[in-house]
Amino acid sequence: MELKGNGHNARYVSVKAMIITIGFFVTATPALGEPEAYTYGKAVIAHRGAPGYLPEHTLESYAMAYGQGADYLEPDLMLTKDGVPIALHDRTLNATTNVAEVFPDRARDDDRHYAIDFTLDEIKQLAVRERVYPASGELVYPDRFPNTHEELVFRVATLAELIELVQGMNHATGRNVGIYPETKASSWHADQGYDFERKLMDVLTEYGYESASDPVIVQSFEAESLQRLRELGCELRLVQLIGGGPSADPMVTPEGLDEIAEYADGIGPSISRIIDSAGEVVDDNALITGAHARDLVVHPWTVRTDRLPDHADSTEALLERLLFDLGADGVFIDQPDAAVAFLRERAER
């Protein structure tokens, strides 16, 4: 097969390659289907890859998370100036890349560099670093991957690259690991003149993700984003994220859950919606029981073994409580290996 490298991507030029490509999707498409629902009965969602060990949202971090046995690889998504979905949490590139050094004159009035102001080719010129506080340059998680490397360079990944990575690994392993993309700041993207949901659908459809039985779940904090996906004919499973702040309080009422159940297949609540800061179960676990009563799965976020809530004595204790005592169906976690080891050892008891 012939590859032609050009900058950050490669294109096939031979007819044989096209035939093989078609052949790949023919064989790959049946492989799309409910993930191994799940390896250990609960969904281990690799939050931004394996950011506890490698910089978030990089392909290296996703490859590590896959190797650790995650059921889903989770990217937050933002759009580039040319409308390409990329794996990025912030609207700005300052905390996780060297954008200020590469493009010193491209900041907005708030001195921040917004991803939406840069083309993919420009963003591919950036070096991804472990998350820092932009003002001080200090690491947000000092015990995670250091920013001291001088040769090694991580790059911003696109959604398409992540999908090709996971589908290729699924082909090689026989597993059926899914993706769990989030439409980030959808209404803000609309204000900037972009149809985020359309861009996302285009990519997912191109790679064969079309039905509720495919290994993909789309998540958003914005109900309008998920509703927009339905308007576009999206049949994929959708998860409504629910933050811990008062603005999301209406979502956790019976009426709120009724409304969510009309367009979504699950909820992704902050852990604080299930266990409060004092360690008490919130409202007698009404959110999980209410969600399950409406056939909504519950995937709380985010477990960080290096930033456990004060009420948790250990990662295992927190996972036992969320997944088994209280019945959550999976968890977003920065260290997927910890959840996989916990579930495996529990299953082997």
Next chain:
Amino acid sequence: MELKGNGHNARYVSVKAMIITIGFFVTATPALGEPEAYTYGKAVIAHRGAPGYLPEHTLESYAMAYGQGADYLEPDLMLTKDGVPIALHDRTLNATTNVAEVFPDRARDDDRHYAIDFTLDEIKQLAVRERVYPASGELVYPDRFPNTHEELVFRVATLAELIELVQGMNHATGRNVGIYPETKASSWHADQGYDFERKLMDVLTEYGYESASDPVIVQSFEAESLQRLRELGCELRLVQLIGGGPSADPMVTPEGLDEIAEYADGIGPSISRIIDSAGEVVDDNALITGAHARDLVVHPWTVRTDRLPDHADSTEALLERLLFDLGADGVFIDQPDAAVAFLRERAER
């Protein structure tokens, strides 16, 4: 911290970065030391990364292998025109990259493109692909990672990048995973005018690998390469690779092992030196017992779950026989997760 991206690498420009860098090595150096000798008592050596699932020698493949629990990440090494050790098995780039399309006029008379004829900056322009037969373009391992991706691009990795990756992951995980570099075609490099061993020592020393207790083992098929390392004052552990062909027969005699014991700490024999093609134990296991009598560890190669020798009923059966029935101390494997799972389950029995 400020990073400045330039092409394929990043350099720190702020004083703070330098201080942090120094601080990192100060804290990292104690972490260099015997690997978790080994996670399950036998060395799981990730042969070229996790090539059973991701293209060999890429950083993504190494990150996956690390996530799967390997004790050592193994790169074959070749030198670039500018003398930089890179992770590459072949002397030529044709089977694992798109070099023929990017540099059509740079082949030697045999129509092959040799890594030694290209600078690192040139090699960094290449897209790595899953190994193919260059003449036909057919995949060598059709069930491994497909070459159908159109957006995803893998790059050739340098030894320095691999070291920064593994040291950073060790910092974040608290593990002490080692590297297992091979000086490939050392005498051929000498013919081309390069001192391979000096180049390797320079990189390893820069990253703090200096003593026999550090998590690094250097391997070579050429005794002269390992002896040259000793001449240069190398105190690292060395492993003499032993092929299956007649030219290596003298090495497996008592006299041959006596000689190896003078400069090396172990041997890396072809599995065929231990179990013959008929499945019979070779020479009553004299090689392993003879090596152990001389305090030489034994790390046979290469287990491929998708290319088992005819005499092996399963990967587990082959690993049980090599590691426990016959006493090998570790194994080179293309699918590290298979060895880790086998050893873990065996330890939990």
